[in-house]
Amino acid sequence: MQEPFQFFSFNKRLDWDKGSLYNLRIMEGGMAIHQTEKYAVYKVVRSADMNGPEEVMDFTVGQGGKLIVLDGEAAVWSYDAENRHTELLLGRNHQLFTGDGLLAARGDTLFVADPVSERRVAAYSVSNSQLLWAVEAWKDRPLYPLAVAADSHKHLYTVIPLDIIIGMNGKEEVPEGGRIGLVQWDASGEAVRIFQHDSFRLDERANAEQLRRRFYTAVSEKGGVHLFDAERRRYIAFDGEGAVTAQFGIDPEGTYAGLSIDTNNYIYIGDSRHIGADEEDERFILKLGSQGGIETRVPGYRGRTDKLLTDSRNRMYVLNGETAEITLLELQQRTLELEHTRLPEGIYLSAALDTTAAETEWHRFRLDAQIPEETQVRISYYASDRKELLLHGEYVDFSQYLTDPGIPLADKLGATRELWSEPIVNPRDALLMNARGRYLWFKLDVVGSERQSPVLHKLRIYFPRQSLLAYLPPIYQEMQDDSRFLERFLSLFGTFFQDMEEQIDHISRYFDPDAVHGHYLEWLGTWLAVSEDESWGEAKLRQLIKQAPELYKLRGTRQGLSRMLRLYTGSEPYIIEYFQMKQMQERSELKELLSHLYGDNPYVFCVMLPQECIQTDKQRLIIESIINDQKPAFTDGKLTLLQPWMYMDMHTYLGINTYLSEPTLLTLDQRSSMPYNTVLIDVERDKRMDIHTRLGLDSELE
Incomplete structure (x- = not known):
C-alpha cells in the first residue's frame, strides 16, 4: 500500500x-x-401425564425438584417431571390425613396440615413414609391450619386462627376480631415462635371452614415470613424475629390466590377468578415490589391460579385447579424493547x-x-x-x-x-x-x-x-462512471492485503503468552511439546511458556522436576532418592520395608504427591509423562499418591498425610456426653438401596 x-x-x-x-x-x-429475565413456560404437567393421581388437590416441590401431589383420595405421589417417572409414596386408605390436606416439603421431609384429621399438623419422611412428629392441638385449643410453608431449616409455618372456639354446632369458629397468625414449628415439632399483627383480625364472626383458601403464606430464602389475606387483599411481612418489615394493601380489586417470594424478594400473587367459556382469559400472575405496587404481570402464564411456589432456583410452579395442571415457569433471557x-x-x-x-x-x-x-x-x-x-x-x-x-x-x-x-x-x-x-x-x-x-x-x-486503482494505468482511473465499480471490486483485494500487512506488523503479539488465549495459547504450548488435548488449563500453560527458558536450564535435575510438578499440580512434590535412605537400608529390619516402599534400585527415585492433585486418569498420565521428560538420563521415576489416612507399613507420613490429635468427647448437652470410642449404628435388614444399606452388615447378595 x-x-x-x-x-x-x-x-x-x-x-x-x-x-x-x-x-x-x-x-x-x-x-x-x-436484556432481562422473564418467566416463560418450561413444562406443563397434567394429571394424565403423571399416570397416577386422577385429580390434583394440592402439591409441593420436594428434593431434586420432584413434584409431590395429593389426590382426592388422600394418596400422595412423587412425580419426576424431567424423567416422567411417577412413584406412589402413600397409598389410599392410610387414614393419616384426608384429601383436604395442605402440603409443604423441605429436603426429605414432607409436611401435611389437615384441618379435618386427627393429626392437624404432621411431618413424614419422604423416603419411607415414617411419621416424624405430629401435633393435634395448640395451647389447649383446636388447631385449624389454613396455609403452610417450610424453610431451608425444615421449620414449618402454619397459618391458624389464634382465637378459636367451639360453636354451638360443635364446629370450630373464630369470633369477631379473632386474630389470624403464623406459628413456627421447629424440626422436632415444637412451637417456637408466633407471628401476628393487629391488622390481621376478622371483621365478623366466621366458621373456621369458611377461612380456607383465603390465607396464604410463604418463606423467602432470606428468612422473611410473609402472610397474605386474599379476601381483604392485605399483605404483611415479618423478619425472622417476628418484627414487621412491610405491610400494604393490593390494588386493583380482584380475586387472588397463592403467594410466593423469589430470591430477589419479589412478591408474586395469582388471579383466581372464574371466567366464562366465551371470555378471553386475562388472568395473570402479578409481580409486586417489596413495598407493594404492581410492577408487572408475568406474561409467560395465563390462567387460573390456586397455588404458587418458587424454589431456590427461582423456578415458579402454578396449580390451576380448573384444569388440574401444574405449570412450571423458569426465568429466560428476554431482549428489552426500545421505548421509542x-x-x-x-x-x-x-x-x-x-x-x-x-x-x-x-x-x-x-x-x-x-x-x-x-x-x-x-x-x-x-x-x-x-x-x-x-x-x-x-x-x-x-x-x-x-x-x-x-x-x-x-x-x-x-x-x-x-x-x-x-x-x-x-x-x-x-x-x-x-x-x-x-x-x-x-x-x-x-x-x-x-x-x-x-x-x-x-x-x-x-x-x-x-485504493489499488492508483496502481492501474491512467485510462482506468479516468473512467469516472466505471471506476466506482472497479474501485469497490479492487477494495476486496485491498482489504486482504491490508489485513495481511497488519498481521505481519503485529506478528510479535502471537508469541506473547500474556496477550494470547485459547487456540493461540495452545499453539504456543506445542512448541514445548504440550499437546492440545492435555489438561493444563490456560493459567498453568501460560506460566509454563513464560518459565520455559529457565525450566529448560534445569531439565534433568531434581529442582527442575520439582518446579514442573509444582507448576502443574499446585502442590509441592516429595522426591525421595536412593542415597537418602541408603544408611537405613543397611539395617536388616528396615531393608525389606524400604525396598517395598521405595525400591532397592539406586537408579530409581520416588515422587510422592497428595491424592487430591490427581482427579482423573488423564491427569495421572500427564504427571507420569512430566516425570519421564524431566528425569535425569539412565534413571526411572516412580509415582506414589499419598492417601489421606493412616496405614502402617505404607506411605504414612506424620504432618504430611497423617496428623495426631487429642481425642475429645462428643457433647450432647450440658449434662450428657459420649466417649470418643463409641460407635453408633442402626442394623436393619430392610434391603433398600440408599437407606443405610451395607453389604454384609444389614444386607447380603444371594
Missing part, C-alpha cells in the same frame, strides 16, 4: 461512552441490547470523529461482532467539514446535539433523518461511499430478537481513502 491507514477504534467503554446509548449496555467484551419504537432494538449515536484535515475521504468500516440469526446491525454515517449544522432553523453543534441526554431520541432521529446515508446491514467490512469531510458521525441500529442480541466487540473506521 502507499502508506499505512489511520483509524478510529471503538472497543472500550471509554470509547462508546463518548456517544449516546439508547437501550444498549456496555459489558465486558462488547456492547449489546439490554417498542421493538427489541438499541440505538447508538456517535460524537464527531475528527481527522483534523479538511476534505478527508473516509475509507471503510470494519466491525467485529457476534450477530445471531434473526438479528441485525445497521450502520449509517454522515461526513462534513463543519461541526455546526442547521437544525430546526438554527445552527447547532452536531456532536452536542446527538449526545445531549435532554433531547428525546425521537426528536434526534426526526431532525437528522435526511442527513444519514443508506444503512449498511451487518457491515463486517464495508466501504464508505461519498463520505468526504473532516468530521464523521455514525448511527448504529442494533436489532435483536426476542431472546438474543448482537454483541459488538470492536468497530474501526479507517481513513483516508486509498
Whole structure:
C-alpha cells in the first residue's frame, strides 16, 4: 500500500461512552441490547401425564425438584417431571390425613396440615413414609391450619386462627376480631415462635371452614415470613424475629390466590377468578415490589391460579385447579424493547470523529461482532467539514446535539433523518461511499430478537481513502462512471492485503503468552511439546511458556522436576532418592520395608504427591509423562499418591498425610456426653438401596 491507514477504534467503554446509548449496555467484551429475565413456560404437567393421581388437590416441590401431589383420595405421589417417572409414596386408605390436606416439603421431609384429621399438623419422611412428629392441638385449643410453608431449616409455618372456639354446632369458629397468625414449628415439632399483627383480625364472626383458601403464606430464602389475606387483599411481612418489615394493601380489586417470594424478594400473587367459556382469559400472575405496587404481570402464564411456589432456583410452579395442571415457569433471557419504537432494538449515536484535515475521504468500516440469526446491525454515517449544522432553523453543534441526554431520541432521529446515508446491514467490512469531510458521525441500529442480541466487540473506521486503482494505468482511473465499480471490486483485494500487512506488523503479539488465549495459547504450548488435548488449563500453560527458558536450564535435575510438578499440580512434590535412605537400608529390619516402599534400585527415585492433585486418569498420565521428560538420563521415576489416612507399613507420613490429635468427647448437652470410642449404628435388614444399606452388615447378595 502507499502508506499505512489511520483509524478510529471503538472497543472500550471509554470509547462508546463518548456517544449516546439508547437501550444498549456496555459489558465486558462488547456492547449489546439490554436484556432481562422473564418467566416463560418450561413444562406443563397434567394429571394424565403423571399416570397416577386422577385429580390434583394440592402439591409441593420436594428434593431434586420432584413434584409431590395429593389426590382426592388422600394418596400422595412423587412425580419426576424431567424423567416422567411417577412413584406412589402413600397409598389410599392410610387414614393419616384426608384429601383436604395442605402440603409443604423441605429436603426429605414432607409436611401435611389437615384441618379435618386427627393429626392437624404432621411431618413424614419422604423416603419411607415414617411419621416424624405430629401435633393435634395448640395451647389447649383446636388447631385449624389454613396455609403452610417450610424453610431451608425444615421449620414449618402454619397459618391458624389464634382465637378459636367451639360453636354451638360443635364446629370450630373464630369470633369477631379473632386474630389470624403464623406459628413456627421447629424440626422436632415444637412451637417456637408466633407471628401476628393487629391488622390481621376478622371483621365478623366466621366458621373456621369458611377461612380456607383465603390465607396464604410463604418463606423467602432470606428468612422473611410473609402472610397474605386474599379476601381483604392485605399483605404483611415479618423478619425472622417476628418484627414487621412491610405491610400494604393490593390494588386493583380482584380475586387472588397463592403467594410466593423469589430470591430477589419479589412478591408474586395469582388471579383466581372464574371466567366464562366465551371470555378471553386475562388472568395473570402479578409481580409486586417489596413495598407493594404492581410492577408487572408475568406474561409467560395465563390462567387460573390456586397455588404458587418458587424454589431456590427461582423456578415458579402454578396449580390451576380448573384444569388440574401444574405449570412450571423458569426465568429466560428476554431482549428489552426500545421505548421509542417498542421493538427489541438499541440505538447508538456517535460524537464527531475528527481527522483534523479538511476534505478527508473516509475509507471503510470494519466491525467485529457476534450477530445471531434473526438479528441485525445497521450502520449509517454522515461526513462534513463543519461541526455546526442547521437544525430546526438554527445552527447547532452536531456532536452536542446527538449526545445531549435532554433531547428525546425521537426528536434526534426526526431532525437528522435526511442527513444519514443508506444503512449498511451487518457491515463486517464495508466501504464508505461519498463520505468526504473532516468530521464523521455514525448511527448504529442494533436489532435483536426476542431472546438474543448482537454483541459488538470492536468497530474501526479507517481513513483516508486509498485504493489499488492508483496502481492501474491512467485510462482506468479516468473512467469516472466505471471506476466506482472497479474501485469497490479492487477494495476486496485491498482489504486482504491490508489485513495481511497488519498481521505481519503485529506478528510479535502471537508469541506473547500474556496477550494470547485459547487456540493461540495452545499453539504456543506445542512448541514445548504440550499437546492440545492435555489438561493444563490456560493459567498453568501460560506460566509454563513464560518459565520455559529457565525450566529448560534445569531439565534433568531434581529442582527442575520439582518446579514442573509444582507448576502443574499446585502442590509441592516429595522426591525421595536412593542415597537418602541408603544408611537405613543397611539395617536388616528396615531393608525389606524400604525396598517395598521405595525400591532397592539406586537408579530409581520416588515422587510422592497428595491424592487430591490427581482427579482423573488423564491427569495421572500427564504427571507420569512430566516425570519421564524431566528425569535425569539412565534413571526411572516412580509415582506414589499419598492417601489421606493412616496405614502402617505404607506411605504414612506424620504432618504430611497423617496428623495426631487429642481425642475429645462428643457433647450432647450440658449434662450428657459420649466417649470418643463409641460407635453408633442402626442394623436393619430392610434391603433398600440408599437407606443405610451395607453389604454384609444389614444386607447380603444371594
